[in-house]
Amino acid sequence: MRNHHRFAVVTGASSGIGVAYAERMAERGYDLILIARRRDRLEDVAKRITTKATRAVEIVTADLADAKDLSRIEALITEREDIDVLINNAGLGALGPTSQVTADALENLIKINILALTRLTHAALPGFLRRNSGTIINIASMIAVMPTxxxxxxxxxxxxxxxxxxxxxxxxxxxxIIIQAVLPGPVRTEFFEASGLAAAPFPNELFMSAEQLVDTALQALDQGELVCFPSLENASLWTGFEDARIALSRALMQSGRPATRYLEKAQ
Ligand SMILES: NC(=O)c1ccc[n+]([C@@H]2O[C@H](COP(=O)([O-])OP(=O)(O)OC[C@H]3O[C@@H](n4cnc5c(N)ncnc54)[C@H](OP(=O)(O)O)[C@@H]3O)[C@@H](O)[C@H]2O)c1
Known part of the structure; x- marks a missing residue:
């Protein structure tokens, strides 16, 4: 990652993992554009960062679930030539039995976790491709491979x-251009509260701090690890998973005919 007076954009920079990314990117020499809805929180983060280091920190309040606000952030990312890093971190859980989670809460989750991340990545790509440089960090979750x-x-x-x-x-x-997926396990933040649960469904010892998580994911990035499971000790479990996926992909492409077991049942 280059860091000579270049900007890193962090979404969801008002709490938890986003705050830790903002602080660490500032330590790495980046100026910052911090995005979230809560201005007071963003101002606190900006103040903490600028008292420690001479960095430019711009605050942009936006509700990423709102189409107009999202277009405004897309335009900002498209128009600025000085953005080198986009960290798509804003996200939420809408957790609970699906029939008891409201349809609006699920739609809101899709707008932030999927739509905003997609549109902001799409907005960053033309400039990154023109300059043939840039880094995108997308915050997923270990739950991406753990349907639950x-x-x-x-x-x-x-x-x-x-x-x-x-x-x-x-x-x-x-x-x-570098693009990394980070798949954290439980991290001590406001996430579970914001996702509608009274308490986190994991014991305390399974939690990392947001700073540990971000330090680990940035270390992984420095090592060229573009899919990072921060607490996965046995990395060959992921490569094994990938090998199985590739084998399945090859098998899926074997013929344009229905598989024999379906033909036998149809007769
Ligand atoms: N904590 C965990 O255990 C865990 C595990 C795996 C993955 N993750 C992922 O990590 C990311 C960060 O979560 P966190 O743990 O740091 O949770 P958090 O403390 O609840 O932070 C979520 C951030 O997203 C922002 N956000 C939520 N809705 C938004 C909206 N409509 N518009 C703009 N910003 C919005 C919040 O800002 P405002 O409320 O100020 O708008 C806040 O800054 C998420 O993508 C989450 O899925 C978390």
Whole structure:
């Protein structure tokens, strides 16, 4: 990542993981554009960062679920030539049995976890391609590979983030643009509260701090690890998962005919 007076955009920079990314990117020499709805929180983050280091920190309040606000942020990203890093971090869970989660809450989740991330990535790409540089960090979740009851919308949305990011990695493989998917386990933030749960469904010892998570994911990025499971000790479990996926992909492409077991049942 280049860092000579270039900007990093962080969505969801008013709490948790987004705050930790803002702080660490400032430490790495980036100027910042911080996005979220809560201005007072963004101002606190900006103040903390600018008292520690001489960085430019711009605050942009926006509700990423609102079409007009989202277009405003897309335009900002498209028009500015000095943005080097986009961190699509804003997200939420809408957790609970699906029939008890409101349809509006699920739609809101899709708008933020999927639509905003997609449109902001799409807005960043032309400039990044023109300059043949830039980094996009998409915050998914370990739940992307763990379909689970009471997290149907959330798991589905994060599986989208993983596949969207992986497909783009393939598309951009011949460029210098870097795109990383980060798939955290439980992180101590306001996430579970904001997602409608009274308490987190994990014991305390399974939680990382937001700073640990971000330090780990940035270390992974520095090491060229573009799919990062921050607490996965045995990395060969992911490569094994990928090998199985590739084997399945090959098998799916074997013929244009229905599989034999369906033909036998039809007779
Ligand atoms: N915490 C975990 O255990 C965990 C695990 C895996 C993945 N993640 C992912 O990590 C990311 C960050 O979550 P977190 O744990 O840091 O949770 P958090 O503390 O609740 O932070 C969520 C951030 O998203 C922003 N946001 C939510 N709705 C928004 C909207 N409509 N418009 C603009 N910004 C909005 C919030 O800002 P405002 O409310 O000020 O708008 C806040 O800054 C999410 O994508 C989450 O899915 C978290």
């Amino acid at each position: 009851p009471s997290g149907a919308g959330y798991s589905g949305s994060k599986a989208y983030v993983l596949n969207f990011t992986r497909s783009l990695q393939m598309e951009l493989a011949k460029t210098s």
